[in-house]
Amino acid sequence: MKHIYTLLLGLLAWSASMAQEGVNFRDITFEEALKQAKSENKLVFMDCYTSWCGPCKNMADKVFPQKAAGDYFNPRFVCVKYDMEKGAGVELAKKFEVHAYPTFLMIRPDGSMQHRLVGGDGLEAFIARVEQGFDEQNNLSALHSRYEKGGLSKSELFRYWEVLEEAGEDARAEKVYAELLALLTDEEKTQAAYWNLYETRGCTIGSPMHDFMLSHLDVLRANNGKEKVDRYLTAKYEDALGLYIMGYARKEDVPFGTLQRNVPLLKVAQQNELDKMLELAELVYHKKADELTELIEKRLPEMSVQELKMYAFGFRGMIWGSEKKEASPHITELGTKLTESVIANMEKRAGKLTADDLFTYTILIDSFYGKMTPLLYKRLADAGEKAMSTLPDNEEKERMIRYYKAYREKGNK
Secondary structure: OHHHHHHHHHHHHHHHHHHOOOOOEOOOOHHHHHHHHHHHOOEEEEEEEOOOOHHHHHHHHHHOOOHHHHHHHHHHEEEEEEEOOOOHHHHHHHHOOOOOOOEEEEEOOOOOEEEEEEOOOOHHHHHHHHHHOOOOOOOHHHHHHHHHHOOOOHHHHHHHHHHHHHHOOHHHHHHHHHHHHHHOOHHHHOOHHHOHHHHOOOOOOOOHHHHHHHHOHHHHHHHHOHHHHHHHHHHHHHHHHHHHHHOOOOOOOOOHHHHHHHHHHHOOOOHHHHHHHHHHHHHHHOOOHHHHHHHHHHHOOOOOHHHHHHHHHHHHHHHHOOOOOOOOHHHHHHHHHHHHHHHHHHHHHHHHOOHHHHHHHHHHHHHOOOOOOHHHHHHHHHHHHHHHOOOOOOHHHHHHHHHHHHHHHHHOO
């Protein structure tokens, strides 16, 4: 009996140690956290979260429980976390002006804020961001103070802007960004040290800074690397063109004329893909349904299933971007024609399709808004079943079996 009792105590101790391996968030009030931080000679680390915030949950479930996280945070901080929409968290959100989630605060024992971080990250990257808060010259509080006194150098002002961006202080960051651009020479704006000036949300397509970038692409590529510059431009223009292709573009988005003017100037490694997107976006934007249908029919044999999805979304974008957001009789007629062509294309490829391809074909059929007859449903089910006969048994295949069984049932009516 004594042996069993000793074993149980050992298991309890082991369980407790395992539970404490990650970050030890203490169940105490904010005032108690300040007192404990003072007595332990630590800072308070406060996780400001909400119940609906996905990145908050990711940090809580996957990052903070790691042993390496506990090894870093527990010796340095009194760690607490509060829901900013409940209980004491409501007043804390007001006190520290928390408006974005997750927000993480590094607070001194006297209650003053030393540093602020907005947004989650992987553990290694997150620790690197927290470490910046211990820099007595370059944390948020120190830079605030030095900025107010005036006399920051260009590099210091750039660092201050980066810290403001990191802290989610958008209004002040925008002000400092404008001040910095006014101080930098054209040559300095192209240097690698200031590359992040282009990565910010403020450098939108059509903005003065973005126009400056386009007129200095050669030197920017020389100073920062062609791959880096091309990757940035490609992602930015894919996003902007995608809004027009999908029919999501709003009045406040990049004017389409700006995209038409800029895309040919980019000369990125992925220029061919951007040119295709621009061509498609132009047809969608001008509602040229007949020309778009003809283009899809022409390229259908050579396109991958995933590339075909982009064109199908463009066809759907003409409908979603219209005032009534519904298919006209002519659009329905064209959509039916495309549906028949896509099913014929699927029949030819059936022996080489993956489960992901089969799912994509279901999206294509829905996107064309065509009239589906029992015969078309039957052909779709036949092609799907043929493709599935070569697939390994797994959850993806089971899901496709359910999808195409529904097509079979509609074809039998």
